[in-house]
Amino acid sequence: MILAAILFPVFGAAQEKARASSCQSNLKQIGLAFHMYAQDFDQRTLLNEQTVIACPQTRLGPYIKNNQLWVCPSETNSTALLGTDPRFVSYQFNNQLANKTEALFTRPTELIITHDADAGEGGFTEGNTFDNGKTTDWPHLRTGGCANSGTGTDPKPCGMESYLQPEFNRHNGMFNALFVDGHVKTSRSSQFTDANFKP
Secondary structure (H helix, E strand, C coil), X not given: CHHHHHHHHHHHHHHHHHHHHHHHHHHHHHHHHHHHHHHHCCCECCCCCXXXXXXXXXXXXXXXXXXXXXXXXXXXXXXXXXXXXXXXXXXEEEHHHCCCEHHHCCXXXXXXXXXXXXXXXXXXXXXXXXXXXXXXXXXXXXXXXXXXXXCCCCCCXXXXXXXXXXXXXXXXXXXXXXXXXXXXEEECHHHCCHHHCCC
């Protein structure tokens, strides 16, 4: 009985590590599709659209034949798991990179394209703008208060810190992120700041 109590958490962590590895593979494939799309559209990235016919999964569909790549093995959102709506996926795109030329991304090893996220976001995350900056849907620590990433205003009081959300802790307290240079990293969301999302 005591041995089982010791081993179950170890096995659980090992299983989650395997799921995190599969999630990393998904993100790498999505990263390749992201860059292939840009090559076909004069080096411009995806438009920031959150409709069924124009969300990231739909736009990158010609480059990704397996829709299961859009679902993290640790996903819990029932709509994402069903795969019936392309807006509900495990990985949401950073809208600060939308409809821009790739030449603008001068820090490719630091800048995040997409990451483990809330499947209900509809395809893109907006940073600190969606409720006037009180809350953020980027997995990061806001060291300068809750400044609105769109306007620069600093609303008070701040809302909930998103880095505490379960989707940013789904892999043994960590999450996966895909960077512009193509590498995928498993990290704690509190390690990131606005600089990882804004070019």
